[in-house]
Amino acid sequence: MRSHEQRTASAVENSEANPNGAVTGLGHVLEPGVIDVSHGTILYLDDVTVSFDGFRALDGLTLSIAPGELRCVIGPNGAGKTTMMDVVSGKTRPDSGSAFLGQTIDLTRLREPAIATAGIGRKFQKPTVFENHPVWENLELAMKADKRWLASLRARLDRAAQAKLEATLALIDLESAAYRLAGELSHGQKQRLEIGMLLMQQPALLLLDEPAAGMTDQETMELARLLDALRGTCSMMVVEHDMAFVAALAGETGMVTVMADGRVLAEGTLDAVKRDERVIVSYLGR
Ligand SMILES: Nc1ncnc2c1ncn2[C@@H]1O[C@H](COP(=O)(O)OP(=O)(O)O)[C@@H](O)[C@H]1O
Ligand SMILES: [Mg+2]
Numbered sequence: 001m002r003s004h005e006q007r008t009a010s011a012v013e014n015s016e017a018n019p020n021g022a023v024t025g026l027g028h029v030l031e032p033g034v035i036d037v038s039h040g041t042i043l044y045l046d047d048v049t050v051s052f053d054g055f056r057a058l059d060g061l062t063l064s065i066a067p068g069e070l071r072c073v074i075g076p077n078g079a080g081k082t083t084m085m086d087v088v089s090g091k092t093r094p095d096s097g098s099a100f101l102g103q104t105i106d107l108t109r110l111r112e113p114a115i116a117t118a119g120i121g122r123k124f125q126k127p128t129v130f131e132n133h134p135v136w137e138n139l140e141l142a143m144k145a146d147k148r149w150l151a152s153l154r155a156r157l158d159r160a161a162q163a164k165l166e167a168t169l170a171l172i173d174l175e176s177a178a179y180r181l182a183g184e185l186s187h188g189q190k191q192r193l194e195i196g197m198l199l200m201q202q203p204a205l206l207l208l209d210e211p212a213a214g215m216t217d218q219e220t221m222e223l224a225r226l227l228d229a230l231r232g233t234c235s236m237m238v239v240e241h242d243m244a245f246v247a248a249l250a251g252e253t254g255m256v257t258v259m260a261d262g263r264v265l266a267e268g269t270l271d272a273v274k275r276d277e278r279v280i281v282s283y284l285g286r
Contacts, residue, residue: 035102035119035204037067042205042235043088048097050083050262057083058094059262065205070227070236072246072270075259076283081239084259085207088237089122090115101205121203121234125210127190131183135174135193138182139165142197164200171229172196173222188219192226205235212245224248246270258283 035042043065050058058080065071073081086092087099090112099107105118116122130138143161169175172192177185182193191211198206208227212220224245227236240246250256250270258266258279265283266276273279 036104037102039103040066041100042067042069042102043237044098044100045084045087046098048084048087048094048099050080050087050092050094056262058087058097061097061259061263063257063264065235065237068232068235069255070231070238070249071255071257072250073237073239073257073259074241074243074246074273074283075265079259080262081259082209083262085122085209085237085239088115088205088207089120116201119202119204120207121198121201121205122207123191123194123198123209123211125213127187127194129182129185129190129193129197131181133182134179135182135185136165136169136178138193139168139196139200143200146201168196168199171199172226186219188215188222191215191219191223195226199230199234203234205237206230208236208238208240210239210241212240212242217244220245221248 041064043063045061045063048058048061049056061080061084063084073084075081083092087094088107090107090110094108101107101115101118101120107115107120110118130141133141143165166175169178172195174185174189174193174196177189182190185193195206195208195211211227212223215223220242227238227249230236238246238249240249246256247270252271253269255267256270256273257264258273258276260278260282266273266279268276274284
């Protein structure tokens with residue numbers, strides 16, 4: 001990979017000159033971190049290896065995601081899917097290989113908070129919301145964690161921030177629950193709230209590790225609708241086992257990555273990977 005001049009996320013306030021930035025159309029006027037996607041990738045992993053006591057959880061993983069793409073990643077337990085997200089979010093350092101956000105942001109050199117600031121939001125399996133605070137306050141607190149909003153929040157919630165909060169509440173379909181305590185929400189609602197909290201930080205890339213786990217079928221389809229609505233506002237990588245959910249997200253043309261043994265086993269449309277003999281043997285069964 002060519003290494004251009006290193007540019008990290010910059011905080012440019014009140015810039016409307018960013019029509020291609022993350023989370024446009026949701027009422028915010030702040031520019032997200034500058035990520036150079038001129039070569040057509042938002043995330044680029046090359047030959048990544050991670051070993052735990054000699055066991056290779058990732059073993060030459062190479063994967064790239066295009067800007068705006070919603071990539072589903074499937075594969076058997078132990079394939080290394082969570083470890084891959086750990087590498088991307090900075091929780092785990094790879095033993096070898098590279099991981100870049102855009103062309104220039106070397107994820108293997110950044111710590112977790114810096115990676116979050118650079119534009120990667122990660123949703124863990126268990127929802128982590130502030131149970132004793134109302135829904136809207138959860139979103140406000142998440143927004144305050146993003147320094148790009150600080151100026152507008154210094155005094156009180158100004159109009160742009162308020163508009164962003166309301167748009168996000170609508171997007172996660174929790175308008176009618178805005179004043180309820182987060183702890184009173186259903187599991188599916190909490191998961192949507194947590195995604196809303198990540199959106200307040202204007203991520204360029206969202207990582208979701210088994211977001212539909214533990215959800216009812218109806219909650220799962222609501223989540224699919226939400227992620228579908230986020231298309232074009234941020235890139236997403238979704239690890240999931242629920243094949244109905246994957247089918248809803250990938251549609252007929254979306255690219256699906258199948259991981260096994262710490263590397264990519266197959267990649268293609270869901271239809272194509274489901275017909276792949278290696279995928280049938282190692283994951284889907286007959
Ligand atoms: N911190 C760790 N220490 C030791 N082994 C680990 C650790 N994290 C993951 N592993 C092992 O690495 C492999 C891949 O795990 P993981 O990335 O969680 O797979 P997946 O998410 O695809 O189920 C598994 O065999 C797991 O036991
Ligand atoms: Mg996992």
